[in-house]
Amino acid sequence: MAYFDNAATSWPKPEEVYKTVEDVMRKFGGNPGRSGHKKALEAARLIYDAREVMADFLNAESPSNIVFTMNATDALNIAIKGVLRPGDHVITSSMEHNSVARPIYALTKCGVEWEIVKCAKDGTLDPEDILKAIKPNTRLIAITHASNVTGTVMPIEEIGRIARERDILFLVDAAQTIGILDIDVRNQNIDLLAFPGHKGLYGPQGTGGLYVREGIKLTPLRQGGTGSFSEELSQPDILPDLLESGTLNTPGIAGLAEGVRFLKKLGLSHVRSHEEMLTRRFLEGLKKIEGITVYGCPHKKSEVAVISLNVRGLDSSELAFLLDSKYDIQVRPGLHCSPLAHETIGTIDKGTVRFSFSIFNTIEEIQKALSALEEISSKSR
Amino acid sequence: MAYFDNAATSWPKPEEVYKTVEDVMRKFGGNPGRSGHKKALEAARLIYDAREVMADFLNAESPSNIVFTMNATDALNIAIKGVLRPGDHVITSSMEHNSVARPIYALTKCGVEWEIVKCAKDGTLDPEDILKAIKPNTRLIAITHASNVTGTVMPIEEIGRIARERDILFLVDAAQTIGILDIDVRNQNIDLLAFPGHKGLYGPQGTGGLYVREGIKLTPLRQGGTGSFSEELSQPDILPDLLESGTLNTPGIAGLAEGVRFLKKLGLSHVRSHEEMLTRRFLEGLKKIEGITVYGCPHKKSEVAVISLNVRGLDSSELAFLLDSKYDIQVRPGLHCSPLAHETIGTIDKGTVRFSFSIFNTIEEIQKALSALEEISSKSR
Numbered sequence: 196m197a198y199f200d201n202a203a204t205s206w207p208k209p210e211e212v213y214k215t216v217e218d219v220m221r222k223f224g225g226n227p228g229r230s231g232h233k234k235a236l237e238a239a240r241l242i243y244d245a246r247e248v249m250a251d252f253l254n255a256e257s258p259s260n261i262v263f264t265m266n267a268t269d270a271l272n273i274a275i276k277g278v279l280r281p282g283d284h285v286i287t288s289s290m291e292h293n294s295v296a297r298p299i300y301a302l303t304k305c306g307v308e309w310e311i312v313k314c315a316k317d318g319t320l321d322p323e324d325i326l327k328a329i330k331p332n333t334r335l336i337a338i339t340h341a342s343n344v345t346g347t348v349m350p351i352e353e354i355g356r357i358a359r360e361r362d363i364l365f366l367v368d369a370a371q372t373i374g375i376l377d378i379d380v381r382n383q384n385i386d387l388l389a390f391p392g393h394k395g396l397y398g399p400q401g402t403g404g405l406y407v408r409e410g411i412k413l414t415p416l417r418q419g420g421t422g423s424f425s426e427e428l429s430q431p432d433i434l435p436d437l438l439e440s441g442t443l444n445t446p447g448i449a450g451l452a453e454g455v456r457f458l459k460k461l462g463l464s465h466v467r468s469h470e471e472m473l474t475r476r477f478l479e480g481l482k483k484i485e486g487i488t489v490y491g492c493p494h495k496k497s498e499v500a501v502i503s504l505n506v507r508g509l510d511s512s513e514l515a516f517l518l519d520s521k522y523d524i525q526v527r528p529g530l531h532c533s534p535l536a537h538e539t540i541g542t543i544d545k546g547t548v549r550f551s552f553s554i555f556n557t558i559e560e561i562q563k564a565l566s567a568l569e570e571i572s573s574k575s576r
Numbered sequence: 577m578a579y580f581d582n583a584a585t586s587w588p589k590p591e592e593v594y595k596t597v598e599d600v601m602r603k604f605g606g607n608p609g610r611s612g613h614k615k616a617l618e619a620a621r622l623i624y625d626a627r628e629v630m631a632d633f634l635n636a637e638s639p640s641n642i643v644f645t646m647n648a649t650d651a652l653n654i655a656i657k658g659v660l661r662p663g664d665h666v667i668t669s670s671m672e673h674n675s676v677a678r679p680i681y682a683l684t685k686c687g688v689e690w691e692i693v694k695c696a697k698d699g700t701l702d703p704e705d706i707l708k709a710i711k712p713n714t715r716l717i718a719i720t721h722a723s724n725v726t727g728t729v730m731p732i733e734e735i736g737r738i739a740r741e742r743d744i745l746f747l748v749d750a751a752q753t754i755g756i757l758d759i760d761v762r763n764q765n766i767d768l769l770a771f772p773g774h775k776g777l778y779g780p781q782g783t784g785g786l787y788v789r790e791g792i793k794l795t796p797l798r799q800g801g802t803g804s805f806s807e808e809l810s811q812p813d814i815l816p817d818l819l820e821s822g823t824l825n826t827p828g829i830a831g832l833a834e835g836v837r838f839l840k841k842l843g844l845s846h847v848r849s850h851e852e853m854l855t856r857r858f859l860e861g862l863k864k865i866e867g868i869t870v871y872g873c874p875h876k877k878s879e880v881a882v883i884s885l886n887v888r889g890l891d892s893s894e895l896a897f898l899l900d901s902k903y904d905i906q907v908r909p910g911l912h913c914s915p916l917a918h919e920t921i922g923t924i925d926k927g928t929v930r931f932s933f934s935i936f937n938t939i940e941e942i943q944k945a946l947s948a949l950e951e952i953s954s955k956s957r
Contacts, residue, residue: 532802
């Protein structure tokens with residue numbers, strides 16, 4: 196088989212991740228921050244260690260600037276709804292995932308103004324267009340770091356500078372880039388960064404997080420028990436407690452930290468060069484197959500290993516079904532929860548078939564996919 | 577060792593739970609509902625199976641009335657904020673956890689009226705007092721099924737009838753009762769039921785859920801990708817998608833289903849009688865030790881296996897520390913995230929030491945705890 200749906204969730208995970216999750220469940224069963232006994236302290240130490248690992252990985256000010264969430268969508272909702280109030284103006288690109296678009300769309304029903312800056316048909320975004328969209332009431336710029344449809348990387352450094360100079364908050368959706376591209380929240384002027392644990396970081400599902408820059412006060416999406424200031428009915432005002440209520444996913448978060456350690460050992464540049472090599476080979480091979488359309492800007496370097504395509508004469512679901520059932524190749528068809536992106540690249544009516552690679556994919560698998568596409572395409576002519 | 581902090585999180589879990597979580601991570605790595613390939617379908621089947629198991633366990637109308645969340649606190653926030661609007665009146669007891677109290681307290685800053693019905697000093701609630709508190713704008717009654725401080729069980733059947741007759745929504749916090757007391761959402765007139773996965777259901781941390789009665793439309797707390805109606809910027813209006821955005825914790829949820837299967841095999845009445853037996857023996861033993869105060873109404877039957885106590889002359893943290901360090905007994909001291917309950921039972925200044933049992937605790941462990949308390953108490957005289 197060849198699993199090419201890593202943009203949805205990466206699989207497999209490193210052996211250490213599986214082992215850590217199991218170990219933590221079996222041996223460190225306490226509730227972190229909820230008591231002072233050994234099992235609770237062991238669990239709290241695991242969580243703190245994961246915060247340290249993530250803070251170091253992102254160059255955050257301190258471990259307490261890392262908030263653990265259920266997934267990146269949860270983190271994006273916490274950020275977006277923690278910032279925006281009626282009368283505020285928010286800017287996004289036209290390549291956003293529904294995890295950014297739907298919360299903002301819901302807020303437009305309560306007086307938030309939303310401006311979608313149009314990207315080019317290849318998915319690229321001109322930072323000048325962001326600058327032009329700024330209004331006196333612009334409170335937030337929310338941009339995906341890379342499109343989950345085309346892999347197009349957005350100019351977040353330029354946008355970060357634009358936002359910081361104008362005192363506008365900058366939220367980055369790192370769903371497709373964390374663990375692949377270098378992220379340095381302080382040098383890149385990122386105020387809020389939402390990330391999944393189960394994609395490029397190779398942690399288990401049920402994990403994600405939000406980096407919150409020191410000094411930014413979000414209104415919490417959830418309140419509840421934090422194991423701190425328990426005598427107060429108001430939510431504690433300190434990070435991470437302000438944004439973390441209820442029992443955390445201790446085994447999952449420990450697994451996530453293990454995934455990050457695995458990446459650090461490999462080095463992100465090694466991960467990138469492997470995935471770039473797979474992507475290049477795949478794109479080269481695709482060029483030789485008649486009837487295939489590739490979306491995005493596949494010849495530029497600013498792409499992560501996410502490729503959307505269609506085969507002439509075939510519906511995207513049909514193609515994905517054939518690849519899975521006949522060739523044991525797993526890809527994702529349709530809109531990938533990103534209708535804005537499909538409107539941008541002109542595929543809203545039919546969707547695309549998405550191939551997305553991880554460090555565990557091989558050249559042999561790429562070759563297998565190319566042969567399968569060649570065969571399918573020749574038959575559909 | 578003797579782990580008596582099961583009200584915070586149960587430990588150990590059944591062997592099948594550990595194995596299922598690991599197996600799912602290793603073998604069924606897809607993202608449920610995000611594609612049509614085998615790995616995504618396997619993951620979707622696991623989630624659907626867990627919904628069926630939970631729906632059957634609670635006597636819900638259908639699997640789609642079960643929404644999976646990060647924990648019970650997340651579920652309570654989804655329910656409370658999904659229902660209440662400025663001008664609405666909400667009734668709770670004075671024994672609520674901060675997971676109910678803090679979200680409601682936050683809403684009082686936006687025009688929601690909150691009435692806290694006072695329980696007796698032993699933690700018991702008279703349903704007549706709920707009836708008296710109802711006003712024309714009462715929209716929600718939110719009650720814990722059993723106190724996490726004293727184990728006192730609340731008269732949810734009577735309150736359910738009162739609420740249903742008056743067309744008021746009834747939310748039950750089942751954090752301390754799910755997997756122990758029988759819950760039948762339809763017969764008990766429960767509209768919304770929030771539950772943790774990692775306590776009485778013996779699932780892993782990072783799991784929980786919300787039952788939503790058919791026909792109740794909540795405003796979602798989160799919006800995002802659902803793998804459904806992806807062309808729409810508005811959140812899908814159907815359950816469970818309306819309230820479930822982003823990637824679910826597939827291995828955790830599969831583990832939760834396994835925990836419920838473990839309980840069903842044992843039978844809840846067996847779980848209850850084991851925990852009642854442990855509780856009875858513990859309470860009997862405590863009576864013979866001088867200088868111990870037990871809170872709640874320990875002689876009535878309406879209690880779950882959660883016992884709060886203090887030893888004369890000792891701070892609760894001191895006692896818990898001694899039990900852990902000298903006797904390897906894990907309990908929780910302090911306020912247990914429930915200041916309202918401590919005000920009710922008169923321990924807001926000092927807190928209590930909480931012992932909470934699970935099916936895995938033994939009579940020998942109870943005996944060990946009693947001997948330890950006897951020794952500590954005799955020295956502190």
